[in-house]
Structures are given as C-alpha cells and as structure tokens.
Amino acid sequence: MSEEAARAQIVRLARSLFERGYCVGSAGNISVALDDGWLITPTNSCLGFLDEARICKLDRDGRHVSGDAPSKEVFLHRALYETRPGTGAVVHLHSTYATALSCLPDLDPDDCIAALTPYVVMRVGRVRLLPYVRPGDPAMGDMIRALGGACAAVLLANHGPVVAGPDLASAVYAAEELEETAKLLFLLRDSRPQLLTAGQIEELGRVFSR
Ligand SMILES: O=C(O)[C@@H](O)C(=O)COP(=O)(O)O
Numbered sequence: 342m343s344e345e346a347a348r349a350q351i352v353r354l355a356r357s358l359f360e361r362g363y364c365v366g367s368a369g370n371i372s373v374a375l376d377d378g379w380l381i382t383p384t385n386s387c388l389g390f391l392d393e394a395r396i397c398k399l400d401r402d403g404r405h406v407s408g409d410a411p412s413k414e415v416f417l418h419r420a421l422y423e424t425r426p427g428t429g430a431v432v433h434l435h436s437t438y439a440t441a442l443s444c445l446p447d448l449d450p451d452d453c454i455a456a457l458t459p460y461v462v463m464r465v466g467r468v469r470l471l472p473y474v475r476p477g478d479p480a481m482g483d484m485i486r487a488l489g490g491a492c493a494a495v496l497l498a499n500h501g502p503v504v505a506g507p508d509l510a511s512a513v514y515a516a517e518e519l520e521e522t523a524k525l526l527f528l529l530r531d532s533r534p535q536l537l538t539a540g541q542i543e544e545l546g547r548v549f550s551r
C-alpha cells in the first residue's frame with residue numbers, strides 16, 4: 342500500500358472507531374508500517390478528526406521525518422513492530438469495557454481475555470496483562486519486548502488495549518473483537534460461562550490462521 346493510501350486509511354478507520362464510541366477525546370493512537378518507516382497519529386490528536394497531511398511520519402529508526410509530533414506511545418508501537426515480524430499496524434484504544442477490565446485486580450496476567458468464542462481466539466489470541474506504567478513511559482516498550490513477540494494483543498493495566506495486526510483493517514477488527522469480548526465478560530460476570538476448551542482452541546489455531 343502506498344503512503345498516500347495508508348494515510349487515507351488511517352483517517353477513515355480512526356474516524357469510524359471514534360464515531361462508534363471506541364475512543365473519545367484525544368485518547369488512543371494508531372500506526373501503520375511503510376517500506377521506509379511508519380506513520381503514527383500525532384500526540385493529542387482526536388482520532389475522529391485526523392488530517393492526512395499532519396499524520397506523523399517516522400523513519401525506520403524512529404526519527405521524525407514529517408508531520409506533527411508523534412503519539413507519546415511511540416515506544417510501545419515500535420516494540421511491537423520490532424518483536425513481531427509481519428506487523429503492519431498497531432491500534433491502541435481506551436475502549437470502555439476492555440479498559441474497565443484492565444482495572445480489575447484479579448485478572449490472569451498471562452491470559453486476561455477469556456476464550457469465550459471462536460472469533461476472539463481467531464482474531465485476537467491470548468492477551469497478556471501488562472503492569473501499569475504512566476502513558477508514554479519508555480518502560481512500556483521494554484515490557485512489550487520482554488514478551489518476545491508472543492502476543493498480538495496486550496491489555497495495559499488501568500489504561501486499555503493495544504492490538505497489532507498484519508494490516509490496519511485486521512488490527513482494527515481485532516481491537517473491536519477484544520472490546521466485544523470484554524463486554525461479554527462483564528455481561529457474564531455473575532455466571533460461570535463455559536469457555537472453549539484447550540482442544541477447541543488448538544483446533545482453531547490449526548484450521549484458521551490469523
Ligand atoms: O493514555 C494516553 O495518554 C495515551 O496512551 C493515549 O491514548 C493518547 O496519547 P497520544 O497518542 O500521545 O495522544
């Protein structure tokens with residue numbers, strides 16, 4: 342995809358997320374890999390009203406090339422590109438249910454989004470909970486690197502979800518699926534839902550590739 346097309350796609354999908362309530366105000370950030378670097382949404386920008394020309398371009402080493410100043414979460418995005426070959430886009434949101442879940446004290450840090458349905462297994466996979474650090478802390482990048490590329494999605498404690506994908510549409514779909522699953526987990530919180538079994542999860546991994 343050309344840089345021009347990538348800029349247009351960021352604006353279109355970011356606006357769609359904003360209009361459907363997946364982010365509010367200036368929360369959240371999106372990046373897309375290019376052949377010669379990557380694009381990332383400017384810090385303090387509203388995902389509903391991005392300007393293609395002002396989206397920040399960084400070179401492969403993370404140096405500012407053009408556009409407004411990058412999101413403060415540049416460390417986090419970069420760590421995902423560097424540890425997960427094939428990553429084409431990263432989406433970070435403060436979507437309501439996933440963020441609410443990230444504030445609960447008793448989540449399983451190794452697997453914090455339960456395998457309720459096949460789709461969350463196929464689109465999102467296992468989600469690690471990362472301990473709280475302040476937004477923009479370079480330590481977030483170190484924590485992502487420590488995972489060694491094992492997870493396409495993480496939940497930042499008391500903050501929100503981050504999802505990597507092979508392209509922007511896939512990353513957005515996965516972020517939406519993660520949010521829907523977090524919502525289901527709240528709807529089911531007083532029940533003891535049947536989760537997919539290890540065998541069923543293994544079958545999904547075998548039959549469908551993400
Ligand atoms: O929560 C935060 O402050 C950031 O993670 C965020 O969502 C928005 O930061 P910028 O991308 O720097 O605007």
Ligand SMILES: [Zn+2]
Pocket residue numbers: 368369433434435476500501
């Ligand atoms: Zn954030």
